[in-house]
Amino acid sequence: MAKSKTPITTPAPLIDLGEVIALGVPRAVELWLRAEPNHRRRAEQLSDLKSDQARRVADLLTGPNARELLAGVDPVTAARFLLRLAPVTAARLLGLLAPEEAARALRETPQPERGQLVDQLQPAQAEAVRPLLAWPPESVGAWLTTAHVSVRPQTTVAQAARQVADHARLSDRSPGYVYVTEATGELCGLLSMRDLVVAPGDSPVERAMNPAPVVVTAAEDQERAARLLADHHFRELPVLDAGRLVGVISADDVAAILEQESTEDAERQGGSTPLEVPYLQASPWLLWRKRVVWIAVLFVAEMYTGTVMRAYEDELATVVALSFFIPLLIGTGGNTGTQIASTLVRAMATGQIRLRDLPRILGKELATACLIAGTMAALALARAYSLGVGHQVALTVALAIAAIVIWSALLASLLPLVIRRLGLDPAVVSSPLISTLVDGTGLIIYFTAAKLFISALA
Amino acid sequence: MAKSKTPITTPAPLIDLGEVIALGVPRAVELWLRAEPNHRRRAEQLSDLKSDQARRVADLLTGPNARELLAGVDPVTAARFLLRLAPVTAARLLGLLAPEEAARALRETPQPERGQLVDQLQPAQAEAVRPLLAWPPESVGAWLTTAHVSVRPQTTVAQAARQVADHARLSDRSPGYVYVTEATGELCGLLSMRDLVVAPGDSPVERAMNPAPVVVTAAEDQERAARLLADHHFRELPVLDAGRLVGVISADDVAAILEQESTEDAERQGGSTPLEVPYLQASPWLLWRKRVVWIAVLFVAEMYTGTVMRAYEDELATVVALSFFIPLLIGTGGNTGTQIASTLVRAMATGQIRLRDLPRILGKELATACLIAGTMAALALARAYSLGVGHQVALTVALAIAAIVIWSALLASLLPLVIRRLGLDPAVVSSPLISTLVDGTGLIIYFTAAKLFISALA
Numbered sequence: 001m002a003k004s005k006t007p008i009t010t011p012a013p014l015i016d017l018g019e020v021i022a023l024g025v026p027r028a029v030e031l032w033l034r035a036e037p038n039h040r041r042r043a044e045q046l047s048d049l050k051s052d053q054a055r056r057v058a059d060l061l062t063g064p065n066a067r068e069l070l071a072g073v074d075p076v077t078a079a080r081f082l083l084r085l086a087p088v089t090a091a092r093l094l095g096l097l098a099p100e101e102a103a104r105a106l107r108e109t110p111q112p113e114r115g116q117l118v119d120q121l122q123p124a125q126a127e128a129v130r131p132l133l134a135w136p137p138e139s140v141g142a143w144l145t146t147a148h149v150s151v152r153p154q155t156t157v158a159q160a161a162r163q164v165a166d167h168a169r170l171s172d173r174s175p176g177y178v179y180v181t182e183a184t185g186e187l188c189g190l191l192s193m194r195d196l197v198v199a200p201g202d203s204p205v206e207r208a209m210n211p212a213p214v215v216v217t218a219a220e221d222q223e224r225a226a227r228l229l230a231d232h233h234f235r236e237l238p239v240l241d242a243g244r245l246v247g248v249i250s251a252d253d254v255a256a257i258l259e260q261e262s263t264e265d266a267e268r269q270g271g272s273t274p275l276e277v278p279y280l281q282a283s284p285w286l287l288w289r290k291r292v293v294w295i296a297v298l299f300v301a302e303m304y305t306g307t308v309m310r311a312y313e314d315e316l317a318t319v320v321a322l323s324f325f326i327p328l329l330i331g332t333g334g335n336t337g338t339q340i341a342s343t344l345v346r347a348m349a350t351g352q353i354r355l356r357d358l359p360r361i362l363g364k365e366l367a368t369a370c371l372i373a374g375t376m377a378a379l380a381l382a383r384a385y386s387l388g389v390g391h392q393v394a395l396t397v398a399l400a401i402a403a404i405v406i407w408s409a410l411l412a413s414l415l416p417l418v419i420r421r422l423g424l425d426p427a428v429v430s431s432p433l434i435s436t437l438v439d440g441t442g443l444i445i446y447f448t449a450a451k452l453f454i455s456a457l458a
Numbered sequence: 459m460a461k462s463k464t465p466i467t468t469p470a471p472l473i474d475l476g477e478v479i480a481l482g483v484p485r486a487v488e489l490w491l492r493a494e495p496n497h498r499r500r501a502e503q504l505s506d507l508k509s510d511q512a513r514r515v516a517d518l519l520t521g522p523n524a525r526e527l528l529a530g531v532d533p534v535t536a537a538r539f540l541l542r543l544a545p546v547t548a549a550r551l552l553g554l555l556a557p558e559e560a561a562r563a564l565r566e567t568p569q570p571e572r573g574q575l576v577d578q579l580q581p582a583q584a585e586a587v588r589p590l591l592a593w594p595p596e597s598v599g600a601w602l603t604t605a606h607v608s609v610r611p612q613t614t615v616a617q618a619a620r621q622v623a624d625h626a627r628l629s630d631r632s633p634g635y636v637y638v639t640e641a642t643g644e645l646c647g648l649l650s651m652r653d654l655v656v657a658p659g660d661s662p663v664e665r666a667m668n669p670a671p672v673v674v675t676a677a678e679d680q681e682r683a684a685r686l687l688a689d690h691h692f693r694e695l696p697v698l699d700a701g702r703l704v705g706v707i708s709a710d711d712v713a714a715i716l717e718q719e720s721t722e723d724a725e726r727q728g729g730s731t732p733l734e735v736p737y738l739q740a741s742p743w744l745l746w747r748k749r750v751v752w753i754a755v756l757f758v759a760e761m762y763t764g765t766v767m768r769a770y771e772d773e774l775a776t777v778v779a780l781s782f783f784i785p786l787l788i789g790t791g792g793n794t795g796t797q798i799a800s801t802l803v804r805a806m807a808t809g810q811i812r813l814r815d816l817p818r819i820l821g822k823e824l825a826t827a828c829l830i831a832g833t834m835a836a837l838a839l840a841r842a843y844s845l846g847v848g849h850q851v852a853l854t855v856a857l858a859i860a861a862i863v864i865w866s867a868l869l870a871s872l873l874p875l876v877i878r879r880l881g882l883d884p885a886v887v888s889s890p891l892i893s894t895l896v897d898g899t900g901l902i903i904y905f906t907a908a909k910l911f912i913s914a915l916a
Contacts, residue, residue, distance in 0.1 A: 037672065040689045040809060072691065214495065230713050231498045233530065254713045255688050262720040263804050269727065270800020270889065271793055279805040280815060284825035291797045291826070292833055298793055299834065303841050305785035310845060313778055320774055323781045327763035327897045330785055335729055335756055335890040339749050342728020346721050347737040351498060360738060367742035368749070375750055376757065383761050387768060431728065431889030432793040439785045 017045045021056045029057070029065045043073040046081050047281065054084040058093060066093050071101040076277050079108035082117070091120035099128035100145055100247075106133055107142065140225045141218035143257065144239055144247040150179040153188050157208055158201035160191065176236030176250065180209050185244035189213060215240050216249065225249050226257040227351055265349055268425065269342060271298065271432035298432050304440040312447045315457050321389040322450055325397050326443070328383070332376060333404040333442045334435030337412035340365055341429045344416045348426050355417055362413055369409030373402035392454045400449040404442045411437060475503045479514045487515070487523045501531040504539050505739065512542040516551060524551050529559040534735050537566035540575070549578035557583065558603050558705075561590035565600065598683045598697055599676035601715065602705040606694075608637040611646050615666055616659035618649065634694035634708065638667050643702035647671060673698050674707065683707050684715040685809055723807055726883065727800060729756070729890035756890050762898040770905040773915050779847040780908055783855045784901070786841070790834055791862040791900040792893030795870035798823055799887045802874045806884050813875055820871055827867030831860035850912045858907040862900045869895060 014035040020028040036042055046069075049057060058081075061069065070078045070093060082090040082105060094102040094117065102121075106114050106129065118126050118133070128146070135141025149167045151160045160178050167175050177190040189209035191199075199208035214232065216225045218241045225237055229251045236248040264274040273290045275282050282290075309316070316323055344361065347353045353361060377398040384394035412434055416426035451457050472493040478486040494500055504527075507515065516539075519527065528536045528551060540548040540563060552560040552575065560579075564572050564587065576584050576591070586604070593599025607625045609618045618636045625633050635648040647667035649657075657666035672690065674683045676699045683695055687709045694706040722732040731748045733740050740748075767774070774781055802819065805811045811819060835856040842852035870892055874884035909915050 038686075038689050039691065226713075228496075230717075231496050233497065233710075251710070251713075252691075255684075255709075255716055258713055259688075259716060259720075259808060262717075262724075263808060266720075266724065266727065266800055266804040269724065270797050272797045272801060275801065279801060279810050280818065282822070284822055284829060287822065287826040288829040288833075291794075292830060295790065295793055295797070295830060296833065296837060299786070299790055299837055302786050302789045305789070306782045306841065306845055309782040309785070310779075313782075316781055317775070317778050320771055321768075323774055323784070324764040324767040324771075326781070326784060327767070327788055327901065328757070328760050331760045331763070331890075331893060331897055332753065332757055334893065335753055336749075338728050338889055339730045339753070340728075342724055343730060343733065343737060346724040350717060350721060352737050357738065364740070364742055364745065368745040371742060371746040372750060372753060375754065379754060379757055383764065387764055431796055431893075432789075435789060435792065435889075435893065439789055443785065 017049065017053070017057060020060065021053055024056070024060070026060050026062045026065060029060045029069070033065060033068055039072040039074075042069060043077040046073060047077055049081075049084075051084045054081055055086070055089070058085045058089050061093055061096070063096070066096040067098075067101070070105065071097055074278065075104040075108045076281060078105040080281070083109060083113060087113075087116055087120055090117055094129075095122055095125055098147070099125065100132055100143075103129050103132035104142070107137060135218055138222050138260075139218065140216050140220045140222055140239055140249055141241075141246075143222055143225075143249050143253050144218060145250055146247040148179055148236075148245075148248045149175045149177075150181045150245060151205055152183070153180050153206035153209075154204050155180075156202050157191075157196060157199045157205055160205050161196045161201070164193070164196065176234075176248065177213075177238075178205065179238055179245055179248075180205050181245050185246075187213075187215065187238055187240060187243075187245045190238065213238060217241060218246055222257050223261050226254045226261070229254045230258070231351070261349070265345065265425075265427040268427035269345060269430050271295070271430040294430070294432065298436045301436045302439060305443060308440055308443045308447070312443075312450075315447060315450060318456055319393065319450070319454060321387070321393050322396075322446075322454075324387060324389070325380075325384070325393075326446070328380075329397070329401055329404055329446055330435075330439045330442045332401060333408040333438040334431070336369070336372060336405045337408035337434035337438050338431040340409055340412035341416055341434050342431065344413065345426050345429060348416060348420060355421060358414075358417055361417070362410075365409050365413040366406070369406045372409075373405040376405055377402040392456075393450075396446070396449045396453045399453070400442075400446040403445050403449070404438065407441065407445060408434070408438045411441075475507065475511070475515060478518065479511055482514070482518070484518045484520045484523060487518045487527070491523060491526055497530040497532075500527060501535040504531060505535055507539075507542075509542045512539055513544070513547070516543045516547050519551055519554070521554065524554040525556075525559070528563065529555055532736065533562040533566045534739060536563040538739070541567060541571060545571075545574055545578055548575055552587075553580055553583055556603075556605070557586035558590055558601075561587050562600070564591055565595060593676055596680050596718075597676065598674050598678045598680055598707055599699075599704075601680055601683070601707050601711050602676060602697055603708055604705040606637055606703075606706045607633045607635075608639045608703060609663055610641070611638050611664035611667075612662050613638075614660050615649075615654055615657045615663055618663050619654045619659070622651070622654065634692075634706065635696075636663065637696055637703055637706075638663050639703050643704075645671075645673065645696055645698060645701075645703045648696065671696060675699060676704055680715050681719050684712045684719070687712045688716070689809070719807070723803065723883075723885040726885035727803060727888050729753070729888040752888070752890065756894045759894045760897060763901055766898055766901045766905070770901075770908075773905060773908060776914055777851065777908070777912060779845070779851050780854075780904075780912075782845060782847070783838075783842070783851075784904070786838075787855070787859055787862055787904055788893075788897045788900045790859060791866040791896040792889070794827070794830060794863045795866035795892035795896050796889040798867055798870035799874055799892050800889065802871065803884050803887060806874060806878060813879060816872075816875055819875070820868075823867050823871040824864070827864045830867075831863040834863055835860040850914075851908075854904070854907045854911045857911070858900075858904040861903050861907070862896065865899065865903065866892070866896045869899075 015032045020032045149163050179190050180188045189211040190213045191209045195208050215238045218239050235251050238245055239247050239249055267274045271294045275290055380401045381394055381398040384397045416429045419429055420426045473490045478490045607621050637648050638646045647669040648671045649667045653666050673696045676697050693709050696703055697705050697707055725732045729752045733748055838859045839856040842855045874887045877887055878884045
């Protein structure tokens with residue numbers, strides 16, 4: 001056969017969006033989509049378009065290529081693209097998408113533009129999209145796929161299998177399960193594809209179905225559904241609203257949901273409010289808004305350190321060498337706490353630890369902290385002598401660092417679980433928060449040790 | 459129909475492993491697996507078993523229930539369970555798994571036990587498992603599934619479709635694509651399930667196939683393959699070794715790979731070396747080993763702050779009030795840098811930004827830093843007056859905090875990209891690292907400002 005023997009790799013893009021515009025025919029869009037199968041790189045090219053270019057590309061999106069492009073890229077990019085078009089064009093493109101795909105892009109569109117776009121949709125499409133938009137962001141409903149196969153309890157297994165085959169022919173995703181519902185929409189159970197093969201063809205599905213499947217509700221947090229899908233290795237979960245089956249959430253979306261949650265946690269752990277838009281699309285004003293709150297709160301909390309320092313003004317004036325170690329001591333305390341909090345917050349996010357594990361966590365962390373404290377005390381002693389500050393200051397520094405490490409470990413082990421207990425996201429126990437808490441209390445530990453061990457301060 | 463009208467939810471576990479042992483028949487294991495479909499909770503119960511209990515459970519694992527249990531739980535738990543059994547029992551259980559499932563558990567088993575277990579396997583199984591174990595951890599090969607449908611280029615589309623149907627009957631996962639290979643194993647192309655339906659049944663597959671699919675190699679990093687699967691919305695990627703098709707990596711594993719990478723990044727960002735075992739299974743010694751390296755490195759780096767402080771000993775003795783603001787200034791500098799670094803490291807991990815975006819990133823971050831610097835200078839001025847330190851110290855603190863915020867932003871914007879450029883993981887640009895770098899340099903900025911603006915130090 002006529003096959004080159006060179007290694008098969010990702011093809012280099014043969015055509016970019018600029019050329020697509022120059023060619024000016026829908027076929028050029030298809031060539032570009034084939035040449036650039038990566039949705040993220042498509043999104044980058046789409047974001048880089050000027051408004052008039054965006055309008056010219058939109059005119060070339062006429063059929064399945066619109067869906068291939070707009071349902072594949074992230075919804076923020078899709079929404080920004082649509083906002084640069086005439087509303088009538090944007091509504092035409094939305095009409096080419098499945099209702100849930102249109103809803104995902106519309107959810108990222110601000111009001112009043114969102115409402116105006118929905119009003120411009122065909123009545124049937126608008127009716128399908130409106131209830132989907134009603135689900136809050138980061139809920140199960142925001143990931144709802146309405147396309148699924150549902151049958152009545154008395155349907156035979158053979159009839160259900162035929163419905164699956166019909167569905168597969170019409171849809172681009174193969175159904176995960178067959179859902180058995182009453183005429184009211186109430187879910188009675190479900191059958192896997194294997195159940196369809198194994199059960200006798202003439203028996204009613206209600207005899208072959210799993211009558212107590214795991215379900216989620218549309219208003220629930222998206223992360224819980226994603227974890228259920230991942231932990232049970234399910235292909236889909238049925239989504240209920242007021243007891244009625246309204247659609248399914250698919251394992252295909254688990255990676256995207258968990259990635260989004262991990263990104264938000266990473267940003268919270270860094271002491272910011274989550275950005276919620278791709279980084280390159282965030283303006284300095286948005287970045288300022290997302291960051292300044294925590295920075296200012298922590299600044300105010302950290303002001304306490306000034307009060308502590310002023311309270312020990314006389315000690316600092318008497319033994320100036322004491323101040324040499326302040327950044328080192330509070331820095332190490334913050335670092336120890338950060339290590340613990342980041343590990344625990346992540347273990348909580350992935351469901352590895354729960355509140356009932358607190359005694360084990362505390363035991364483990366305090367034992368580890370004692371090992372770290374010993375190591376650090378030895379290093380601090382060496383450092384103090386190298387700065388030539390005398391035995392008393394050296395002893396003070398070594399004992400203070402050990403105490404600060406253990407105190408910081410206690411704080412960092414308890415805080416994420418306490419915060420979760422209060423119903424908040426443990427990821428807010430960020431590195432800056434831990435540092436701030438340890439800084440002031442660490443200074444008190446340090447000066448208390450100084451008064452105990454330095455004769456000039458007695 | 460006989461259906462209760464109560465809402466359908468996760469069934470409460472009807473039976474636990476203790477009862478399974480008491481019942482002592484394989485059927486009890488099946489009841490437990492049905493009652494506890496969550497793989498993570500199964501793993502918890504399995505880890506909590508004493509050695510003699512583990513052995514009794516192992517004796518009840520006789521067929522598909524062994525695979526259902528051991529291939530579903532995380533490989534660390536599976537490995538620890540196997541290590542508590544007699545080697546002959548462990549080898550028997552491994553023999554009930556697919557080769558890649560056995561390899562995953564064995565990869566988490568230390569040497570020499572791993573080699574001994576492989577030697578105890580049936581020769582055919584050992585031969586299948588050994589090459590899989592040769593792939594390094596976190597490589598594509600570690601996630602390789604050897605089961606796939608491959609046909610020769612001259613096979614007809616109808617014959618290929620029959621092979622897919624046969625495969626689906628024998629295997630528990632439906633094939634993602636049909637792979638077209640030469641007799642040598644070289645990959646010529648692939649067909650999607652849709653291609654099989656659309657193409658004429660009597661044409662050879664080589665005419666209907668995609669001749670240049672995206673591929674990965676078995677030695678590559680797992681994260682790249684997971685991102686390709688997620689970004690392209692592929693169901694599988696063909697995995698090559700020396701040009702030959704050795705298996706596939708499935709979209710089913712994307713969530714697990716990305717979760718593992720996110721966990722490692724979160725731990726690095728907290729200033730630790732990744733744990734690589736579930737948190738509750740980590741001993742204090744392991745935690746100490748994973749944490750002490752960075753803590754000690756940062757301690758040594760932070761020692762520099764003592765040198766800086768001693769260099770400005772006279773200034774500190776003359777104006778003791780200067781020391782009041784040290785924790786506040788360096789804390790805020792560290793927090794600003796941490797916010798930026800954590801956002802950038804995550805944006806790099808998810809592929810949102812690359813080196814070529816550096817100018818845009820710097821522009822965005824420096825503009826944001828100026829906004830934050832202005833806000834912080836105003837707050838610092840207010841705080842300085844509230845501590846009653848006089849105009850000159852207040853001015854010094856306000857200007858120093860603005861300069862430190864901008865300096866920290868510059869450092870935190872550049873560092874993750876520079877580290878990536880050096881071929882290292884940008885996640886090592888942790889909050890503790892940024893704080894440590896900003897502490898010493900921030901002090902120099904502060905004392906320089908003090909000498910400029912405080913007349914007593916001129």
